[in-house]
Amino acid sequence: MSQVYSKEERRSRIRGIIGAASGNLVEWFDFYIYAVFAMYFTKAMTPSDMNSTTQDIYVWGVFAASFFMRPLGSWIFGRIADKHGRKKSMIISICLMAFSSFLFAALPTYQQAGLIAPLLLLLVRLLQGLSVGGEYGAVATYMSELGLKGQRGFFASFQYVTLSGGQLLASLLSVIILFFLTEQQLYDGGWRIPFVIGGAAAILSLLARSRLEETLSEEDSERKESGSLIELLRKHWASFLLVVGYTAAGSLSFYVITVYSKTYMSHLEIDNKVAGFIMTFSLLIFMLAQPLFGALSDRIGRRMSMLIFSSAMAIFIYPVMVIGMRHYSQEPVMIAVLLIFLMMILSFYTSISGLIKAEMFPPHVRALGVGFSYAVANAMFGGSAPSVALQFKAAGIENSFFIYVIIMLVICFFCSWKLPAEPEYLKHDH
Structure with missing residues (x-):
């Protein structure tokens, strides 16, 4: 039975969703700046006598390590959110992200500080991981609780609108900066600018929260x-194990398609500027698609959306990434089309990612349940994707990495069969 909302209550809920989403946008923008600009600070933060693959493995290993802070962040901030309020948790997490972004901009290089430089890189990145670990659960919970009944999929999808929007802004920032600076200037220290911008944006987002x-x-x-x-x-x-099961494949697919694919394009000798344009345009389409797929889930159900995602992605990711992208490596438009195709399949999952977790737990442990299960799955499978892919490449079997992704998607498919149509306590949730 659909619930009737007054105009004022409806407006109030939508304002709340916009406020939470805007802070989420900035938080993820700050987080993804690392991935977008990693190629420019890799040499500055690692020993010059390392070969380029080893340097890449270290920097992306740091990226993966930040995900291992997420379970701790989700536990700390999840407890705050469930005990002291969602709002307080989200405010503290955005403050921590602002602080760590400014620290990142001030990091010394390896030439200036020796081995302390890569160690500080790791420590500051771990702070960002702690912040994002707390962000996801609180925001997903808050937006699911504010979502209008019968339209929860649509409204909850704005979490990934802003999450992918954060990626998009980070990617767009790289395109804009390359109009004003040369690549050499970015290598020489210009990579610090995005982190200053990110820290300032995080401070401004405190107003909305x-x-x-x-x-x-x-x-x-x-x-x-x-x-x-x-x-x-x-x-x-x-419920916890089930969420970990389907989040593992969802997060792994997300980071392969939206993060590792840019590194993968460099392996195909696609120009960095061209790759930046491809990713920016693809992420824009991906972001705009989220509400459509969220609304679709309100009609076909969460379980059906997850079954379509896991089966279709398992079928298409290998031929698209291994065969299609290599075949069309000299045709940027076709590369963009292939990436967008995978992103549309991914959208069956991402548009309802936070909601299907929130619907699995009762309110008194909801933020903790959502955040902790998500963080564990991300630490083990999601954030490690670029680093694991590079390990496969170093071993000379890069294509086998996508077999690993397919195996995780098959597991996700069986976990998705177990999803309930609607948990009993959700039927009485206001």
């Missing part, structure tokens, strides 16, 4: 087991 209304009820916040990891794993372990 400071005006959010709280969705956690006093009754849920005062429960003894609110935000308890023991409660989550003891009573909701089946």
